[in-house]
Amino acid sequence: MASSTTANPSAVPAVTANNGSGKALAIGVGGILLTIAGIFVSGGSKVAYAWLTAMTFWTGMALGMLLLIMIHHIFDANWSTIIRRQFEHGVSAFRWLALLFVPLVIASVIDPSVLWKYFDVTFDLASVGGSGTVGEDVLYTKKSGMLNFHFFVGATAISFLGWMFLASRFRRNSFHQDQDGDIKWTRSSRVWSAVGLPFTAVTLSLVVILWVKALDYHWFSTMYGVWYFAECVRGALAIGILIMCWLTTRGDYQGVLTKNHWYSIGMLSFAFTVFWAYVTFSQYFLIWNANIPEETFWYNIREIQASTGEVNQWKWVGMLILFGHFFVPFFGLIGYQAKISPKWMMVMASWIMAIILIDIIYNIWPAKKDELGDPLPFLAIHQLWTLTAVIGVGGICVWAYLKSFPTAKLIPIRDPRIGESLTYHE
Amino acid sequence: MAASTHGIIATFNTAAEIYHAAEKVRDAGFKNWDCITPCPVHGLDGAMGVRRSKVPRFSLAGGGIGFITGMSLIYFTGAVDYPLIVGGKPLFSPMFAFPVAYELTILFCAFATIGGMFILNGLPMHYHPLLKTDHIVRGLDDKFLIVIEASDPKYDAASTKALLESVGGTEITEIES
Numbered sequence: 001m002a003s004s005t006t007a008n009p010s011a012v013p014a015v016t017a018n019n020g021s022g023k024a025l026a027i028g029v030g031g032i033l034l035t036i037a038g039i040f041v042s043g044g045s046k047v048a049y050a051w052l053t054a055m056t057f058w059t060g061m062a063l064g065m066l067l068l069i070m071i072h073h074i075f076d077a078n079w080s081t082i083i084r085r086q087f088e089h090g091v092s093a094f095r096w097l098a099l100l101f102v103p104l105v106i107a108s109v110i111d112p113s114v115l116w117k118y119f120d121v122t123f124d125l126a127s128v129g130g131s132g133t134v135g136e137d138v139l140y141t142k143k144s145g146m147l148n149f150h151f152f153v154g155a156t157a158i159s160f161l162g163w164m165f166l167a168s169r170f171r172r173n174s175f176h177q178d179q180d181g182d183i184k185w186t187r188s189s190r191v192w193s194a195v196g197l198p199f200t201a202v203t204l205s206l207v208v209i210l211w212v213k214a215l216d217y218h219w220f221s222t223m224y225g226v227w228y229f230a231e232c233v234r235g236a237l238a239i240g241i242l243i244m245c246w247l248t249t250r251g252d253y254q255g256v257l258t259k260n261h262w263y264s265i266g267m268l269s270f271a272f273t274v275f276w277a278y279v280t281f282s283q284y285f286l287i288w289n290a291n292i293p294e295e296t297f298w299y300n301i302r303e304i305q306a307s308t309g310e311v312n313q314w315k316w317v318g319m320l321i322l323f324g325h326f327f328v329p330f331f332g333l334i335g336y337q338a339k340i341s342p343k344w345m346m347v348m349a350s351w352i353m354a355i356i357l358i359d360i361i362y363n364i365w366p367a368k369k370d371e372l373g374d375p376l377p378f379l380a381i382h383q384l385w386t387l388t389a390v391i392g393v394g395g396i397c398v399w400a401y402l403k404s405f406p407t408a409k410l411i412p413i414r415d416p417r418i419g420e421s422l423t424y425h426e
Numbered sequence: 427m428a429a430s431t432h433g434i435i436a437t438f439n440t441a442a443e444i445y446h447a448a449e450k451v452r453d454a455g456f457k458n459w460d461c462i463t464p465c466p467v468h469g470l471d472g473a474m475g476v477r478r479s480k481v482p483r484f485s486l487a488g489g490g491i492g493f494i495t496g497m498s499l500i501y502f503t504g505a506v507d508y509p510l511i512v513g514g515k516p517l518f519s520p521m522f523a524f525p526v527a528y529e530l531t532i533l534f535c536a537f538a539t540i541g542g543m544f545i546l547n548g549l550p551m552h553y554h555p556l557l558k559t560d561h562i563v564r565g566l567d568d569k570f571l572i573v574i575e576a577s578d579p580k581y582d583a584a585s586t587k588a589l590l591e592s593v594g595g596t597e598i599t600e601i602e603s
Contacts, residue, residue: 423468
């Protein structure tokens with residue numbers, strides 16, 4: 001189809017500059033200020049856990065968008081061309097995420113008990129229900145080549161710089177192509193995707209191991225990076241759906257989106273629901289089956305108190321994740337009618353976003369233990385700071401997206417696949 | 427005994443013609459009819475008023491049966507037929523039954539999808555009255571055909587012919603069954 005290489009630019013709705021980016025920034029700064037105020041209520045350590053939760057959540061969303069852009073290019077996909085531009089706006093948040101991560105590192109250098117205890121080999125484990133120091137812990141010394149401050153800072157910095165660079169390539173290529181329609185931009189994006197996918201796969205695994213998994217550095221799980229990957233892509237797809245809803249309601253996407261696009265993004269969301277379940281179950285099942293104490297303790301503290309053996313709140317959070325993160329989206333997304341209903345998809349996307357946050361809380365917070373080695377409860381005042389931190393960091397991410405939004409056309413109008421995408425038929 | 431009629435066939439020259447003709451046949455309320463085109467015509471399924479395939483219902487049922495079969499298999503073999511404690515694990519747990527149940531879910535789902543497809547599209551079919559006609563050869567090459575079958579409740583030789591004529595069909599012929 002020769003006519004499909006270019007779309008009529010006049011058919012693309014104009015993008016308005018006044019889209020509430022100021023409001024998003026205000027909400028973001030407000031959330032951050034409230035979180036800082038939380039230090040005086042709950043202490044620095046709990047707020048650091050809350051901040052790490054928000055950073056892991058929103059970095060995951062941005063990573064998911066970056067991955068979807070790269071997957072789009074590497075497969076030379078067609079239908080996703082119309083939604084790819086929104087992800088290109090979304091990944092502009094990386095530089096702000098990098099900046100917002102710095103306070104955590106500084107706080108942990110000043111006081112390792114705040115978050116990552118393995119930063120300090122002299123840290124006394126008796127304060128969190130253990131014995132001896134980190135340096136005397138054989139499970140630490142065996143892993144110390146990776147679990148140390150220098151590796152942490154190096155890996156985190158290289159990861160953020162790499163993601164920022166990749167994001168800048170895809171944004172530049174796509175935005176320039178709007179001007180001149182040159183095919184070389186698509187080729188460049190494809191090359192950078194081929195480089196970027198393995199890079200991002202390795203770096204996202206590294207950061208989630210260093211940031212989250214190493215909070216309980218005794219633990220082993222080879223599934224952890226894959227788990228985070230599934231979480232990232234599910235989150236980015238949910239954000240994509242919410243953006244599609246927003247731009248349809250506002251009118252921008254009227255006449256651009258068809259039910260085939262809804263069906264396709266719905267199918268991907270469904271597929272990643274199953275993928276997430278596969279990975280998460282595999283992790284649980286292998287640990288359950290092998291029954292090795294160095295591994296099972298991670299799930300044990302998420303079910304019973306280490307000191308008394310009583311069932312704790314995390315058991316019910318785990319059950320909520322099992323049913324809410326898998327069964328609800330599985331049956332909610334399985335039908336055709338469900339996938340082509342924007343209203344229903346908005347409900348499902350919002351639900352998935354919320355449950356991802358709960359899943360990340362479930363992975364991070366039980367590492368915060370009292371002096372008996374019991375995890376702090378799920379429902380407590382300190383979760384308020386998780387909420388403010390998520391709103392704070394989220395406000396900044398949304399602001400970055402909205403700030404980038406008016407700088408380019410709604411869809412990549414001169415992308416070689418845009419015609420196929422606009423007339424896409426399942 | 428006179429040879430019974432399979433239906434009426436009409437020829438169209440372009441994709442656009444058959445597209446609009448299909449819309450009118452659809453609106454006239456016919457159910458048992460089909461379009462034969464030498465190439466895919468985008469949107470023709472919509473113009474014909476074809477509903478979405480019912481194959482997914484077979485898939486879902488197959489998947490469900492597969493899951494239950496897998497769970498039951500592990501329960502029966504491990505906890506009923508030959509109870510044996512392995513690695514200190516319970517005789518039955520959905521944990522270790524899950525990989526088997528999961529695989530059987532996929533396997534049975536695939537069987538049901540293939541089987542459901544064959545059941546719904548009536549394959550394998552070794553003979554079809556249309557293959558006797560001369561039209562079909564052109565229909566596989568450069569002409570677009572509409573066939574309205576005599577089994578349709580709205581079928582009436584004279585009025586159906588008139589309808590096909592009015593929507594622009596040529597070479598309208600009755601087909602022997």
